[in-house]
Amino acid sequence: NAGVIQTPRHKVTGKGQEATLWCEPISGHSAVFWYRQTIVQGLEFLTYFRNQAPIDDSGMPKERFSAQMPNQSHSTLKIQSTQPQDSAVYLCASSHWGGAETLYFGSGTRLTVL
Amino acid sequence: GEKVEQHESTLSVREGDSAVINCTYTDTASSYFPWYKQEAGKSLHFVIDIRSNVDRKQSQRLIVLLDKKAKRFSLHITATQPEDSAIYFCAADSNYQLIWGSGTKLIIKP
Numbered sequence: 001n002a003g004v005i006q007t008p009r010h011k012v013t014g015k016g017q018e019a020t021l022w023c024e025p026i027s028g029h030s031a032v033f034w035y036r037q038t039i040v041q042g043l044e045f046l047t048y049f050r051n052q053a054p055i056d057d058s059g060m061p062k063e064r065f066s067a068q069m070p071n072q073s074h075s076t077l078k079i080q081s082t083q084p085q086d087s088a089v090y091l092c093a094s095s096h097w098g099g100a101e102t103l104y105f106g107s108g109t110r111l112t113v114l
Numbered sequence: 115g116e117k118v119e120q121h122e123s124t125l126s127v128r129e130g131d132s133a134v135i136n137c138t139y140t141d142t143a144s145s146y147f148p149w150y151k152q153e154a155g156k157s158l159h160f161v162i163d164i165r166s167n168v169d170r171k172q173s174q175r176l177i178v179l180l181d182k183k184a185k186r187f188s189l190h191i192t193a194t195q196p197e198d199s200a201i202y203f204c205a206a207d208s209n210y211q212l213i214w215g216s217g218t219k220l221i222i223k224p
Contacts, residue, residue, distance in 0.1 A: 100146030
């Protein structure tokens with residue numbers, strides 16, 4: 001079991017460009033979470049899928065962020081027209097069923113917007 | 115909504131001593147309280163949790179205490195070792211989500 005896999009590990013974009021981040025959850029896990037981590041804001045919840053269905057995207061900046069889970073083996077987080085304030089580590093986590101249980105985090109994608 | 119406050123932003127202890135990290139929460143419906151560790155340059159990983167049906171849980175050198183009346187829970191690390199140096203995050207459940215504390219950087223001095 002390779003754990004939660006996130007690619008790429010690092011991504012540098014220019015202001016206004018698009019960034020797509022990928023997450024492969026642990027096989028058999030039905031819940032996938034996306035978080036953003038910065039020094040200033042700490043850990044921020046972005047969105048949550050269960051059985052590939054979007055359950056809650058209340059943490060997503062609506063205009064430029066979108067997330068999808070087209071199949072049970074991967075989820076994507078897309079940021080359009082990236083801005084410097086989007087620079088952060090984006091973490092994906094999965095769990096068995098999405099309730100009060102252990103989350104398994106990927107190594108994260110460090111996004112730098114110049 | 116639920117708020118989780120982690121009181122110590124940095125904690126420095128001497129190797130071999132105990133470290134205590136405290137968190138408070140606001141939602142009386144919260145029933146699950148995990149702790150995660152983040153070592154330098156790495157992601158978060160689970161260390162221990164406690165559920166509201168107990169007030170104490172121990173796993174080797176880690177002890178978690180829960181005071182539901184005060185809405186407070188704490189992580190005690192006994193006989194600290196250099197590898198305990200990390201940022202520790204507490205969290206509390208609110209519906210299906212975890213609400214996170216801001217993290218405590220634990221420094222173990224030789």
